[in-house]
Amino acid sequence: MRVLVTRPHDDASRTAELLIARGYGVTVEPMLAVVPVAAPQLDLRGVQAILFTSANGARAMAAASADRDTPVYAVGDASAAEARRLGYAHVHAAAGDVDALAALVVAELDPAAGPLLHVAANVVAGDLQGALRQRGFEVRKTQLYETRAAVALSDDLVEALKTGSLDAALFFSPRTAETFVTLAKNAGVDGDLARLTAYALSAAVAAKLRKAPWRAVRVAPSPEQEALLAVLDADRPADDQPIAAPAAEANGGDSTMTPEKEAGEAQVPAAAEAEAERDDARVEEVEEETSSGGSGRAATIAILLAVIVGLAGYASIPYWRDKVPMPYRSYLPDLPASETRTLIAGLESNVDANRTELARLRAEVKTMNGMIEDVTDAVQPPSGNVVAEIGALKERLAALDSRLRALAASGGSGSAEPQAAPGVAGDLQHRLDLLAGRVEQLAENNKALAGKLEQRGIAQRDELEGVSQRLAAVEATRAEAASVLKLNDRITEVESMARAMVSRHDASLANLLAVVQLRAKAQDGQPFDAELRTARALAEDKAAFDAEADAFAAVAAEGVPTVAALRQSFQRVATAAARAANAPAGDTLLDKTLARVSGLVTVRRIDGGSETDSVGAVLARTERLLDAGDLAGAVKELRSIQDPGVAAAVKPWIGRAETRARLDAALSTLTADALARVAASAMQQPTQKTGG
Structure with a gap:
């Protein structure tokens, strides 16, 4: 059965150890990160007590101040245990919530004795x-x-949710629960949560979880880690087999942990998490407790590195901000858009405006074409019927004229027919007059129509000339729009090239940051397995990284003693070696008595003397080399000891010292390589030119 732990790193490590001891497989994906903030120099003069409402507060205070004598009042057992681990001498623990802490302070302290400092x-x-x-x-x-x-789920976790390789997920605060549900929806895997059972520390946590379609949501009977794990154990199938995996998986390059443990390794006890949310309104800190950076030196190195990165990449931040890996993106500021982006936006706006104007002009041309067609239809010549009618009238007029002339010629014949000629002639003359008037009217109409046609033709020619001019303007506008589009394409191409170079630079910066964090944690003697996994994930050449990391990957989960710790422990080793060198070789009663006496008092040289082979001289020279910081020289001196008993006494110390030397050498190589990659990518960065 594999369980997802969403707590911040330090607390997740402790929870993971408890789960591993129970035979569960563990995947750690912190939903919250603790970041130290710049603070003024703390003045504890007159302060009668320090108040811690989370283990994070204890860690942050320990990093900010060396004072360990001021009394501490912690909200619960977990915060109190962390304060004692950090060296605070006088620690008092409340019952687990803010009200209990206030009651404890009121009961034991006097307001007149001085102010209280709440971290x-x-x-x-x-x-x-x-x-x-x-x-x-x-x-x-x-x-x-x-x-x-967190700003996004890791690729490994998204894949695990999609493939159904997780069975359960633990949530210890409403904020971690709400963050996980939101990020799952953003990644498109919220539907896959139906295969998991969610385990909530309190009802407030469960309320946030029920916004997603879990297989089930289980709530601890009391807001304590052991109670939550008891619910998980009760739901565990009877046929579920404890997960066992090779040690490489526990120390590997992902966030998956397994039950593999070295023989004799001490289990870290789980502190009762009484302050972890008894009620959403009564909890003082709604964030989970996580690592805030270890020691003050590690925090200082991280801050200085962030400043250097900010100064070096300021000119290109608008390009590479979106390319920063997810775990680091929330640490970057929001910056204004680049000038290139603004220019492109302006050009795109101009292109859109030109396109709109072109469409409008095309519509007008279409309208004008319709008007021209209407005018052409209206200005048609007289139809053939009118012409034929005029011709027929002319023929009738000619016939009538012939008849009139014939009647005039026969006027004196005395017959009856000519008597009617005057009436017929008048009627014919009237009709001729009417026809003549109609012909004249038709001629006038034709003349007026011709004038109108000429006027409309002139007007249409003027309109056509105007349309031609506007069409020429449209063509020019289209040419300009095409130029703008070509410029836009060119700018896009240049920006893509710049982004590619900035992306390489960004990856180098992220790699350098991860290596520095790894080095800081390792040099302080703390476990550095999480930092090692992060540095490997960001390494550009993973084969070269693994070649260096092989020297210390096996000890990443436990850490390696610092040079100062080795120098301090050497005092005990030197004493044991001196006793071994002075012990009598015989097995008689006298020899045994002398051995007991020599065990009570040990005398060894500290000046090195001139004896190059004696154990005392070697131990003295080794001590001087350690004081000078020459760890490799000290190891070389101890390896020159020939006495088997003395060599056996110093062998464990030599092993730890050589591990430290290999670790320091490998970290130096990784740091140098990361710096070289940053420098190389910076030389390829695009430069901005200013006009003038």
Whole structure:
């Protein structure tokens, strides 16, 4: 059965160990990160006690101040245990929530004895400060760290959800639950959650989880880690076999952990998480407890590196911000768009305007073409019927004229027919007059029609000339739009080239940041398995990275003692070696008595002397080399010891020292390689020219 742990890294590691001990497979995907913030120099003069409402507060305070004598009041057992681990001498634990912490402070402290210092984050709930002020206390609240939510699920987790390789997921706060549900929806895998059972520490956490279609949502009977794990154990199928895997998987390059443990390795006890949300309104810190950077030196290195990266990449930030890997993107500021983007946006706006104008002109041309067709239809010549009618009238007029002339010629014949001629002639003359008037009217109509045709033709020619001019303007506009589009394509091509170069530079910067974080954690003697996985994931040449990492990958989960710790432990090793060198070789009663006496008092040289082969001289020279920081020289000196008993006494220390030397050498190589890649990519960065 494989379980997803969404807590921040440090707390997830402790929870994972408990799950591994139970035989579960574990995948760790933190939903929150703790980031140290710049704070003024803390002044603890007059402060009678420090208030911690989470283990994060204890870690942040320890990194910001070397004081360990001021009394500490912690909200619960987990925060108190972390404070004691960090070296605070006087630690008091409340019952697990803000009200209990306020009651404990009121019961044990006097408001007149001095102010209280409350170390908190940027996101808090409850009102510890108000509750204590009502009782007369002065509370100084200082923010030494802030919590930031993850911005995306890792590719490995998305793949695991899609393939159904996870069976359950643990959630310890409403914020981690809400962040996970949101990111699952963004990644398009929220439907795949139907194959998982969600386990919530409290009802407030479960309320956030029920926004997704889980197979089931189970709630712990009390807001404690052991109670939540008990629910998980109760739901575990009877036929589920404990997961066992080779050690390489536990130390590998992903976030999956397995039950593999070295023989004799001590199990880390799970601190009772009584302060982890008894109620959403009563919890002081709504963020999970996670690693805030280890020691002050590691935090300082990370901050300095961030400043250097910001200065080096300022000119190109608008290009590569979207290319930064997900785990780091939430640490970058929001910057204005680049000048190139603004130019492109303006050009695109101009192109759109030109396209709109071109469409409008085309519509007008179409309208004008329709008008021309209408005019052409209206200005047609007289039809053939009118012409034929005029011709027929002319023929009738000619016939009548012939008849009149014939009648005039026969006027004196005395017959009856000529008597009617005057009436017939008048009628014919009237009709001729009417026909003549009609012909004249038709001629006038034709003349007027010809004038109208000429006027309309002139007007149409003027309109056609105007249309031609506008069409010429449209063609010019189209040519200009084509030029703009070509310029837009060219700018897009140049921007793509710039983005490609910036992407390589960004990947180099991310790799350098991961290597520096790995180096800082390893040099402080802390476990660095998570940092090692991150650095490998961001490495450009994974084969070369693995070749260097092989020297220390096996000890990443436990860490390697620092040079200072080795120098301190050498005192005990040297004493044991001196005793072994001075021990009598015999087995008589006298020899045994002398061995017991020599075990009580050991005398060895510290000046090195001139004896080049004696054990005392070798131990003295080794100690001087360690004081000078020459770890390799010290190991070489100890390896020159020939006495079997003494060699056996110093062998474990030599092993630890050689591991430290190999680790330092490999980290130096990885750092140099990362710096070289950043420098090489920076030389390929596009430069911006300013006019003038």
